[in-house]
Amino acid sequence: MEKDYVEVSRYLRIPLGNVPADLSLFAADLFYARNLCRYGYVLWASPTRRPDLGGKELDDCRIGVDWNSLCVSEQPAAIVNHSRLCTEVCVELELGALAVSALVHGARIAEAEGGSGSVGFLSSASLSADALFGRVRTIAHYDEAAAVSGALKVLRLMLQDCVKDIHANSNPIADQLIVNIYRWIHTPRAFLYEPAIARAADMLVTKLCLLLVAEQNYVGIKFGEDSEEDHVTSKLSIGNLLPEAAACKETFAQIIVGYISMIGAKAKSEVSSESLMRYREELIENELSERLFCVISKLAAYKEDISMPERTSSREPLHNAPLQLAKCIIHFLALDAPLAQAIDKVVLFCILTCNVFCTATLTTMGSDVLNPLRNS
Numbered sequence: 212m213e214k215d216y217v218e219v220s221r222y223l224r225i226p227l228g229n230v231p232a233d234l235s236l237f238a239a240d241l242f243y244a245r246n247l248c249r250y251g252y253v254l255w256a257s258p259t260r261r262p263d264l265g266g267k268e269l270d271d272c273r274i275g276v277d278w279n280s281l282c283v284s285e286q287p288a289a290i291v292n293h294s295r296l297c298t299e300v301c302v303e304l305e306l307g308a309l310a311v312s313a314l315v316h317g318a319r320i321a322e323a324e325g326g327s328g329s330v331g332f333l334s335s336a337s338l339s340a341d342a343l344f345g346r347v348r349t350i351a352h353y354d355e356a357a358a359v360s361g362a363l364k365v366l367r368l369m370l371q372d373c374v375k376d377i378h379a380n381s382n383p384i385a386d387q388l389i390v391n392i393y394r395w396i397h398t399p400r401a402f403l404y405e406p407a408i409a410r411a412a413d414m415l416v417t418k419l420c421l422l423l424v425a426e427q428n429y430v431g432i433k434f435g436e437d438s439e440e441d442h443v444t445s446k447l448s449i450g451n452l453l454p455e456a457a458a459c460k461e462t463f464a465q466i467i468v469g470y471i472s473m474i475g476a477k478a479k480s481e482v483s484s485e486s487l488m489r490y491r492e493e494l495i496e497n498e499l500s501e502r503l504f505c506v507i508s509k510l511a512a513y514k515e516d517i518s519m520p521e522r523t524s525s526r527e528p529l530h531n532a533p534l535q536l537a538k539c540i541i542h543f544l545a546l547d548a549p550l551a552q553a554i555d556k557v558v559l560f561c562i563l564t565c566n567v568f569c570t571a572t573l574t575t576m577g578s579d580v581l582n583p584l585r586n587s
Contacts, residue, residue: 222384235391238384240402246369247403252362260399262406296547306423310393313415314367315374320418359407366408459536462506467543470499491550503540507533 220227223238231237244254255262313320370392376385395401397409453459477490510533545551 219384222382234384235387236395236398236401238388239392239395242369242373242388243366243403246365247362250361250365252365254403255405256402257404258402260404262404294546296543308389309416309419310396310412311370311374311389313419314363314412315370316419317363317367317415320415320422323422324418359405359411362405362408363411453536453539454532459510459532463536463539466499466503466540470494470544488550491547495544495550499544503537507537510536 216227216230219230219234223230223241225241240256244256247254255264257263370389373385373389376382377389393412396404396412398404453463473494474487474491478487482490
């Protein structure tokens with residue numbers, strides 16, 4: 212333990228007795244202060260949650276209240292969600308050090324957005340003497356993000372030095388500093404805490420995540436979210452619209468879960484994609500459709516006795532439980548895009564009360580007839 216304190220003291224270049232309990236916050240404050248002084252900045256160190264800006268923090272009410280939080284963790288959970296029935300695999304990506312990556316590669320983020328690091332809060336252009344002494348109004352007087360652009364550049368250089376130290380020397384102290392840098396940026400107990408820097412860091416992290424989402428859309432990912440909760444629960448929220456009476460909700464779950472289970476079992480047999488597609492079409496035409504129409508026919512006999520569950524006040528109440536059950540099942544199965552036309556064809560044949568194979572004319576009926584019926 213004493214040896215660890217000696218190593219920390221030697222790395223931070225401070226007396227052994229000055230090593231605090233919260234090493235991560237203190238080391239970040241110390242390194243950042245040294246880098247700021249090296250580049251000619253005046254420190255805004257303060258023991259309170261407001262930085263010491265020479266009185267400006269008391270006169271300018273925008274500091275601390277101007278921007279809403281842009282942190283990704285406070286946004287809605289699902290950031291990519293396209294309704295579709297997929298038979299592909301799910302991939303879990305674990306991302307680390309997002310804040311460090313966003314700050315270090317801020318110029319690349321601006322370039323990927325089609326902008327440039329010479330504008331916005333990434334700008335490192337120096338101010339004239341008149342602007343520094345307040346004789347000329349600049350964007351820094353109106354935008355706190357632009358005011359801290361230089362301090363952000365110094366922070367980026369400090370993080371680059373720490374990352375180089377980790378890769379070159381495998382330094383555990385620098386690694387601990389990098390791991391806790393996001394906590395330090397957002398901790399009011401830090402001496403160099405600056406709300407504008409925290410907001411700028413949140414904006415960069417959010418932009419980095421949105422660029423990742425854009426790349427996911429480009430490669431065809433259909434669902435992506437930022438939590439670690441398991442969303443594969445075999446629970447279908449659409450089934451909550453159906454009543455418990457006459458086993459409507461249970462029937463819906465049995466049909467859908469059974470359909471997915473049979474497709475999964477078939478996919479495990481390593482069949483080709485064409486064979487799997489034909490199997491899904493046969494499953495809908497020969498089994499699901501017959502069972503669904505049998506159930507709907509029985510429910511339609513006493514539909515007036517089945518009451519639908521109440522919905523939220525923002526939506527109109529639903530009626531006719533057999534119709535809603537059929538709509539829910541057809542909507543779910545139609546998410547399988549390659550089978551959407553086959554589902555419409557089965558529905559059309561049942562409307563015409565004829566068999567699928569009764570006539571070649573109906574079998575070859577195209578989308579020019581199905582689409583108007585689908586949209587009606």
